[in-house]
Amino acid sequence: MAALLPTSFYIRDDVLQVSQDLLGKVLVSQIDGQITKGIIVETEAYRAPEDRASHAYGNKRTPRTETIFQKGGCAYVYLCYGIHQLFNVVTGPAGTAHVALVRAIQPTDGLQIMSLRRGGIASDQVSLCNGPGKCTEAMAISKVHDGISLLNQSSQVRIEDAVPVHSSAIISGPRVGIKTAAESSNLPWRFRIAANRWTSKPDQVYYDEWPL
DNA sequence: CGTCCGATGAACT
């Protein structure tokens, strides 16, 4: 049984680093007796309070955003556009509003059930999991998992450790779906494993260094 | 579909 990422992985304050370090790790769901797994190949960082794109911009606390302020190592799952469940990893110590959104995975285990949950899309098609709503649909992750710990082997959603992806194999670019007007700057806080065909968009700008 | 904020107005002090 693969080791899970420890608390210390999540409670680091640098969500940009955690988002990059999540690449290559293995997201696991064990739901309704079905195990599915996939390699995380694309993430985005959301760093409140200063991040206007975050639900917790300005450290705004509402019933929905409370999860974001929890201690790192749990899930933040919310509904987007009334249809998509989006899975985020809460990071940083309690009280910090930092999360990493999982946008795409490379499926490795439970391909048949993932295909079934995705309306019969063939398990070798990148469209199976190349988007945040597709990942949660394939893995049956939903709002019922909001706030749950990722740290226990008994958890329905958890993340296994794996060999780190070298920084030279990570490309970054602007986040998806953010109104540029609302975002004061075009921060390259979306991270992908370079040349991995399971990510959600074609190759974009390459940055040697992360601003901020 | 849910969330949330601003508008509206009632009730209270």
Add this chain to the structure above:
DNA sequence: GTTCATCGGACGT
């Protein structure tokens, strides 16, 4: 004057 409940619509990592 202030606070609170309710409503409506805008919008969504």
